[in-house]
Amino acid sequence: MSRLAFIVPAAFVCLAGALPAAAQEKPTLRVAVSQSLSPPFVIWRDAQPVGGFDVDLVRAIAQQLRLDVELLPLPRPRVEAALASGDADLACNITPARRDAALPGPVLFETQDLLLGHEATMAPDSPEQLPPGSAVGTAQGQAHARLEPLFTDGRLKRDEAQSDEKLLRKLALNRHPYGVSSQPVVSWYTSTEPIDGLAPWRLQLGSRPYRCLVSARGRVEARQLIAAIEQLQDRGRVQQLLAGHVSAPMAVVVSISSPLRGITRQTLTEIFLGQRIRLRDGSAPEPVMTNAAAEREQFFNTVLRRPAAEYRSAWAAQQFGGRRRAPPELAGAEAIKSHLQRHAGAIGYLPLSLVDASLRIVFLP
Structure with a gap:
């Protein structure tokens, strides 16, 4: 009995000593990253994904689940195969070619x-x-x-x-x-x-739609992954990450009935600063501005890439002699949109989200 009593506790101690080590092993979220993806979604260095919105998003998902992340760069045709076989748990920002390859996560934007x-x-x-x-x-x-x-x-x-x-x-x-x-x-x-x-x-x-695809055969349970993505979205974390990589674009637009089809940044700047009246085809686009401070500042910074002070001084010099008037200022984007729809000769700027089939984009930074 004494020999048996000695053996059983020893085996128990050995097994008990192995359990904490196994419990300490951190599971890994395996993410297939299509090599066809580009910035700002995926930034590559030495053929490895090192940054971008997609990378930040999957790291946030892994953190939500307390998992490590392994990024698996794959040719686009192999991404869904990896999900279908369970060799990858997750892939984001791809349009599925096979409906049976993976489970769709929620549309994030x-x-x-x-x-x-x-x-x-x-x-x-x-x-x-x-x-x-x-x-x-x-x-x-x-x-x-x-x-x-x-x-x-x-x-x-x-x-x-x-x-x-x-x-x-x-x-x-x-x-x-x-x-x-x-x-x-x-x-x-x-x-x-x-x-x-x-x-x-x-x-x-x-x-x-931008969404992630979740493997039904992966090491990480699909419902846990989808729940983690939904929680990040509900907390506003997805939009916070997106704002760090993607800004709402400002488009330069004209009426669909305008003869203008496209315009360079340089020519656009000359028109809005009053340095040019007519284009090479003889047309004379009539610029309009908004008095909404945020959109106006974005237009100067991202479209013209000129300080607002240069715009004010350029028109002050021309108005001093009574030669020309500065572009009219309208009360916000909706007013500009309505003006452009009614005036084929006008040119203005709008958030891309407000541009519809009644308008033509002639420049988009």
């Missing part, structure tokens, strides 16, 4: 798809106005509902690029005359890493 073109192209007012057979660049694996029927019946040709960045660079070289990407990506490249050769016009193609 909407991103605006934009059609843009090489600088030699004219701005269309709808995709149907593109020349038949035109090649349109798209990011690998990304579907665009507004264009899919035109691709299917052959009126337009899809030219897939491995990423949005490669799409934009091919567009700048006129490898394809048109391309489609999300507004945050386009604005990031035009402001952070400018790409020469792109036309200033943009055409809205509708919004696309």
Whole structure:
């Protein structure tokens, strides 16, 4: 009995000593990151995702669940396969090609798809106005509902690029005359890493939901992942993270009946500072301003990239001699929108969210 009494406690002590070590092992959230994603969603360094909104979001999800994170960069076609097999627990910011590959998380926000073109192209007012057979660049694996029927019946040709960045660079070289990407990506490249050769016009193609896909076979239980994402959204954490990477864009617009199709930043600045009256085609756009301080400041900072003081001094000099009057100031964005709709010769600026089919985007930073 004494020998047995000695063996049993020893085994118990050995097992008890192993349990705390196992309990201390922290589970890992495995996140598949599509190599087709671009800034501001994913920032890459040495082929590894190191920053951007997507990376911050999955880290916040992992923190919510008290998990470590492992980022798995994969070619776009392999992302859904990894989710379906359980080799990855989560993937964000992709349009699923297979409905059975993963469970959809909640829609966190909407991103605006934009059609843009090489600088030699004219701005269309709808995709149907593109020349038949035109090649349109798209990011690998990304579907665009507004264009899919035109691709299917052959009126337009899809030219897939491995990423949005490669799409934009091919567009700048006129490898394809048109391309489609999300507004945050386009604005990031035009402001952070400018790409020469792109036309200033943009055409809205509708919004696309941003969500994460959750593996039903992953190591982390799907319902826990979805619940964590919903909690982050309810607490406002998702919008807080998004605001750190994406700002609400300000578009320069004209009436759809205006002859103006596109305008460069330099020409736009000259018009709003009163340094130019007529364009090369002989037209004379009539600028209008808003008296809303926040939108006015954003226009100077992100569109003209000039201080408000320069605008005031430029017009003060011209008004002193009675030569010209400064642009009229209207009471807010809705007033500007109404003015532009009624005056084909006017040009103004609006938050992109207020631009509809009655207006044409001639410049978007």
